[in-house]
């Protein structure tokens with residue numbers, strides 16, 4: 169597909185799923201050519217929040233992948249800016265995700281999604297023994313805990329039960345994009 173113009177999609181979904189509660193004037197929406205490890209990301213610095221979608225990951229995929237990724241990031245924005253919760257993929261996020269998935273649209277929102285991403289030079293992967301997921305890393309990082317498990321079982325706070333174990337990354341494995 170081509171590159172979707174994001175504001176009309178944002179407004180449509182803000183109306184359909186969020187009662188227009190996400191403050192558009194506090195949010196930047198943009199595509200990134202450089203972000204290739206994740207399909208999308210949401211972040212906020214002070215008062216300025218930003219949703220970024222990855223051009224390399226999403227442009228080869230069907231349009232539904234862009235829409236689903238946008239809505240995923242919009243749930244992060246809603247949890248952060250409207251509910252003012254700090255939780256990552258925590259209970260508020262998941263409840264909203266299930267609500268949207270249950271509405272019978274063509275959107276499928278998930279916490280993790282298997283998109284083919286361009287191969288990365290990562291030589292390590294971090295494994296969470298609790299949930300079994302692995303995430304590629306370029307180098308080892310001490311003291312990291314699995315974000316998904318901390319969000320799911322510990323209210324988004326770090327917990328040593330979910331410490332990641334670094335292991336050499338098998339070569340020629342294609343990367344797996346996480347929803348940011």
Ligand SMILES: [Zn+2]
Nearest residue numbers: 296299314317
């Ligand atoms: Zn985990």
Ligand SMILES: [Zn+2]
Nearest residue numbers: 244257347348
């Ligand atoms: Zn996410």
